[in-house]
Amino acid sequence: MMMCKEATRLMSLRQDRPLTFQERVSLRLHLSMCGACRECDRQFTLLHEAGRRFGPEHDAEQDDDGH
Amino acid sequence: MNEKEDRLQRLTAVRPRLVSFALMHLRDRSQAEDAVQEAMMSAIEKNESFAGRSGYETWVFGILKYKILDAMRVQKRHRRWQPLEDEDDDDAIDRQFQQNGRWQESARPSSWGEPEAAFETENFWQVFDACMIALPDNAARVFSLRELMGLSTDDICRELDIKENNCWVILHRARLRLRACIEKGWLKEETA
Known part of the structure; x- marks a missing residue:
């Protein structure tokens, strides 16, 4: 049975590469039972998006509104 | 003009x-x-x-x-950067989990609300900034290359001359550190 710490490893990994079938299944199973990990998963995704916006993409969006 | x-x-x-x-x-x-x-x-x-x-x-x-x-x-x-292989921040991560691999009660992630709402808050970016600065150097470098610059872990490995597995380990720790730091700095203030 996978524990939260290991689940966060897979959540992090999937921001960087596609998970294998096995990994996807065990992560999904864990997330279905663990609310804290579901939040963590959302936070990792938010961090990913925040990183993207920190750089140029954020700017491009601002420009669309601003000009 | x-x-x-x-x-x-x-x-x-x-x-x-x-x-x-x-x-x-x-x-x-x-x-x-x-x-x-x-x-x-x-x-x-x-x-x-x-x-x-x-x-x-x-x-x-x-x-x-x-x-x-x-x-x-x-x-x-x-x-001469610190070797990228041995970031000694295991402690900071382990503090978030119990021996059995479950979250520590004090570290359990809570909801940050809608991402869009967060991104529109000036305070979120201040905390994000501060938490990035607080990361260990190597973690910050790898995280920045991956998430700010958008390089693949494959490219990062070539750039920094490390194994891809190391890269994933460093990113995992960096994300856990960041999430804990942001949750402390940002959420607590929002609800205060």
Whole structure:
């Protein structure tokens, strides 16, 4: 049975590469039972998006509104 | 206003963001400012080679990326970074989990609300900034290359000469640290 710490490893990994079938299944199973990990998963995704916006993409969006 | 002046003004306006972007990667203010200076100079010199208008800042960021990568290579050669293999921050991560691998009660993630709402809060970005600065150097470098610059872990490994597995371990720790730091700094203040 996978524990939260290991689940966060897979959540992090999937921001960087596609998970294998096995990994996807065990992560999904864990997330279905663990609310804290579901939040963590959302936070990792938010961090990913925040990183993207920190750089140029954020700017491009601002420009669309601003000009 | 002619086009050249307009672009100069936009360069000046975007400069602070360029500097904090470079700072996240280089971890050294004067080196970050140098990289930005070089990028701005080369943007001015190559002004003609920029075609569109709306993507000007994006274009400048693109130039900056190469300057940052150059500077990182020099850093790595001269400064002797801590070996990327052994980040000694296991402690900080382990504090978030119990022995059995479950979350510590004090570290259990709570909801940050809608991402869009967070991104619109000035305070979120201040905390994000502070938490990035608080990361160990290597974690911050790898995280920045991955999430700010958008490089693949494959590219990062080649750039930093580490194994991809190391890269994933470093990113996992960096994300756990960041999430804990942001949750403490941002959420607590929002609800206070």
